[in-house]
Structures are given as structure tokens and as C-alpha cells.
Amino acid sequence: MKRNSRLSAILHVILHMAERGKAMTSEELALCMQTNAVVVRRTMAGLREAGFVTSQKGHGGGWVIARDLRDITLRDMYDAVGAPEMFALGNRTETPQCLVEQAVNQALDGAFAEAEALIIERLGSVSLADLAADFHRRFAAHAQHGNSHHAT
Amino acid sequence: MKRNSRLSAILHVILHMAERGKAMTSEELALCMQTNAVVVRRTMAGLREAGFVTSQKGHGGGWVIARDLRDITLRDMYDAVGAPEMFALGNRTETPQCLVEQAVNQALDGAFAEAEALIIERLGSVSLADLAADFHRRFAAHAQHGNSHHAT
DNA sequence: TTTCATGTAACAACGTATGATACATGAAAC
DNA sequence: GTTTCATGTATCATACGTTGTTACATGAAA
Numbered sequence: 001m002k003r004n005s006r007l008s009a010i011l012h013v014i015l016h017m018a019e020r021g022k023a024m025t026s027e028e029l030a031l032c033m034q035t036n037a038v039v040v041r042r043t044m045a046g047l048r049e050a051g052f053v054t055s056q057k058g059h060g061g062g063w064v065i066a067r068d069l070r071d072i073t074l075r076d077m078y079d080a081v082g083a084p085e086m087f088a089l090g091n092r093t094e095t096p097q098c099l100v101e102q103a104v105n106q107a108l109d110g111a112f113a114e115a116e117a118l119i120i121e122r123l124g125s126v127s128l129a130d131l132a133a134d135f136h137r138r139f140a141a142h143a144q145h146g147n148s149h150h151a152t
Numbered sequence: 153m154k155r156n157s158r159l160s161a162i163l164h165v166i167l168h169m170a171e172r173g174k175a176m177t178s179e180e181l182a183l184c185m186q187t188n189a190v191v192v193r194r195t196m197a198g199l200r201e202a203g204f205v206t207s208q209k210g211h212g213g214g215w216v217i218a219r220d221l222r223d224i225t226l227r228d229m230y231d232a233v234g235a236p237e238m239f240a241l242g243n244r245t246e247t248p249q250c251l252v253e254q255a256v257n258q259a260l261d262g263a264f265a266e267a268e269a270l271i272i273e274r275l276g277s278v279s280l281a282d283l284a285a286d287f288h289r290r291f292a293a294h295a296q297h298g299n300s301h302h303a304t
Numbered sequence: 305t306t307t308c309a310t311g312t313a314a315c316a317a318c319g320t321a322t323g324a325t326a327c328a329t330g331a332a333a334c
Numbered sequence: 335g336t337t338t339c340a341t342g343t344a345t346c347a348t349a350c351g352t353t354g355t356t357a358c359a360t361g362a363a364a
Contacts, residue, residue: 002319002352003242011256012244019252025309033244036354041310057310058362074259088240090155092164092185099294100171103287104163107226111274115267122263134255142251156321177340188323193341209341210331 003088006043006081009033011074011131013040014053018069018132023062043081050080069132075124086116155240158195158233161185163226163283165192166205170221170284175214195233202232221284227276238268 016032017024026037026044033040044063047053054066089112091105168184169176178189178196185192196215199205206218241264243257 003237004240004352005242005244006352007241008244008253008256008260011260012250012253015252015256027309032250037310038312038355039353041312042353045311055310056362057308057360059308059364061309061362063310085155085240088156088237089159090157092157092160098164098184099290100167100287101160101164103283103290104160104167107278107283107286108160108163111271114274115271118270119263119267122266126259131255131259134259135252138251138255158321179340189341190324190343191322193343194322197342207341208331209329209339211333211339213331213340215341 004084006084007074007078009035010043010047010077010081011128013044014047014065014077014128015132015135017053017063017065018128019135023056023060023064025062029063046080046082047077050076052076052080069129070127072128073124074122074126074128074131075120077128078120078123086119087112156236158236159226159230161187162195162199162229162233163280165196166199166217166229166280167284167287169205169215169217170280171287175208175212175216177214181215198232198234199229202228204228204232221281222279224280225276226274226278226280226283227272229280230272230275238271239264 012033013029016029026040029040029044030037044053044055048055052065052067052072053063055061055063089108091101091108093101094105096102096105165181165185168181178192181192181196182189196205196207200207204217204219204224205215207213207215241260243253243260245253246257248254248257
């Protein structure tokens with residue numbers, strides 16, 4: 001099944017923006033992500049509406065982070081990209097007449113709901129600042145081994 | 153995203169088979185599931201290979217459950233349908249060069265892996281007999297309210 | 305007024321799940 | 335033995351969501 005990678009993509013993008021520290025254009029971000037500028041704008045739209053980033057048209061324009069990274073959690077990002085359906089597995093029929101299927105759905109829904117709550121909770125407990133710190137650790141370790149590129 | 157409903161479907165089917173108590177043809181099962189007999193055979197193939205059901209060609213043939221329902225868990229069924237990918241969310245790149253993306257992937261993978269383990273554990277703790285019992289409770293409650301059909 | 309950048313609609317490409325058709329194989333009934 | 339019923343399986347059709355691309359409008363700075 002084709003998996004939705006917007007959350008992954010947007011986290012990647014916003015951390016790059018944080019490293020850069022000044023406005024970045026959709027074109028630049030698209031280059032980071034090996035994708036298209038329009039795709040970047042489309043995905044970033046949610047973050048802009050939620051107030052996590054701002055965008056500016058014209059010369060010197062582009063995208064800027066509007067909040068402290070410590071105040072943005074992965075859950076915020078998940079919500080900002082539209083809180084897409086988390087599971088690839090689903091019920092055959094959502095509101096079945098069949099009592100057999102009702103029993104099946106309840107059993108599966110229970111398991112999935114619990115797991116979703118767990119994920120949401122975990123995403124809520126990690127801030128972008130935490131992720132950035134993790135990256136800096138990796139970068140330091142990487143540099144020690146003689147390799148210094150961290151682009152894309 | 154289009155969700156994979158094979159686990160849901162196969163549970164529905166096998167509980168109907170348990171209720172019936174004798175061989176059921178793919179055609180009959182397809183009717184229960186409002187789908188096609190070929191789809192039923194395709195999905196049941198995994199269960200047959202795993203030894204949970206047997207199939208017989210010719211007159212009086214069809215599908216029969218080969219084990220005690222108490223000895224089959226929902227996890228067995230999940231594995232038997234090929235243990236399909238559970239999550240609709242995924243990483244943009246699975247083994248990225250970019251250190252930023254490595255940090256992102258690890259954060260997301262951790263959350264998802266934990267949730268997947270939780271689901272697997274829950275599926276393993278529920279047997280088909282449990283599901284059947286749940287259905288019987290529903291059926292009894294339903295019958296009390298004057299409605300007696302439970303088909304499909 | 306030109307250039308740069310976002311905003312957005314519309315369409316194409318691709319992958320996966322599911323449905324449908326066709327035909328081969330095997331087992332029971334007659 | 336031939337007919338009928340049923341599975342086994344390959345192949346194609348359909349539907350749908352994600353992602354990529356093109357085109358054009360809008361707004362801001364040079």
C-alpha cells in the first residue's frame with residue numbers, strides 16, 4: 001500500500017528551516033526533499049494555517065518558523081498536516097448490520113484505538129527542539145568520523 | 153488512503169463458518185461478504201496454507217475450519233493473511249543519507265514500532281472463540297429486542 | 305514594470321486493493 | 335465415463351489515494 005509520508009516530509013523540512021535560520025523558498029525546500037516546490041507549498045499550507053510558520057511572497061520571501069521549537073510537538077505537526085488516517089488496516093464495513101461483523105469490528109477497533117492513543121501521546125511528548133538536538137548529536141558524531149556533509 | 157480490509161474480512165468469514173458448522177462454498181461466503189467468490193478463495197488461501205482451514209473440491213466441497221476456535225488467535229489470522237503493513241503513515245525515505253531525516257525517521261519509527269507491538273500483543277490475546285462468544289452475546293441481546301435476523 | 309515568490313486549480317503518473325472473467329483441475333453424482 | 339460442482343489461479347478491469355507536474359493568478363520587493 002502506498003503510505004502517506006507527509007508527516008515525515010514536513011518534519012524533515014522544518015528542521016532544515018531551523019538549521020538555516022532565515023527564510024527559505026519552496027524551491028530550496030523542494031531541493032532538500034527531492035520533490036517539487038508545489039508539493040512543498042501544499043504540505044506547508046497546513047502549518048501556515050495552524051500558525052507554526054509564515055510565508056512571504058516576493059523578493060527575499062519564503063518560509064519562516066513562527067514559534068519556538070520547544071513549543072511545537074510532533075503531534076502538532078501531525079495535526080497540522082491534517083491528522084491523516086494512521087492505519088492501513090481497516091474494517092470491511094464501518095457500520096455493519098451483521099452481528100458477526102459488529103463483533104469483529106469492535107475487537108479490531110479496540111486494538112487500533114488503543115495503539116493510536118499511544119502514538120498520539122508519544123508524538124505529543126517529543127518537541128521539534130528534541131528532534132533538532134538529536135540531529136546535532138548525530139552531526140557531531142558524524143563529523144568526528146571525518147565526514148562533514150549533511151545536506152539535502 | 154485505501155485501507156486493507158482482509159483481516160476484517162477473514163474474521164467475518166471464519167466466524168460465519170463456525171456458526172454454520174459444515175462446509176461452505178466460496179460462493180456462499182462471497183454472499184455473506186458481499187463480494188466475489190474469487191476474492192474469497194484468494195484471501196482464504198493464506199489460511200489454508202497455515203493449516204487453519206481445509207478446502208475440498210467437487211460436490212459437497214467447500215471450506216471447513218481445521219482447528220478448535222480456542223486455539224486460533226486474531227494474530228494468527230493477521231499472519232495468515234500475510235501480515236500486511238499496519239500503518240498508513242510512513243517515512244519519506246527508508247534509509248536516508250540526510251542526518252536530519254535519520255533523526256526524524258528514528259523518532260517516528262520508535263512510536264510506530266511500539267504501537268505495532270501493542271496491537272500484535274492484543275491480537276494475540278483474543279481467540280476466535282472469544283469473538284464467537286461476543287457474537288453470541290450480541291445475538292441473544294438482539295433476539296430479546298424482537299429482531300431475529302443475523303444474516304450476511 | 306520587471307522579477308521573484310507564494311497560492312491554487314487542474315491534470316498526469318503511479319501503486320495498491322478489489323472485482324471480474326476465463327479456464328484448468330479434481331472430486332462426487334449420475 | 336460423462337456431467338456437474340467446486341476449488342486454484344492467471345489475467346485483466348476498476349477504483350482510489352498519493353505524489354508529481356503544468357499553468358496561471360496574486361502579491362511584494364527591486
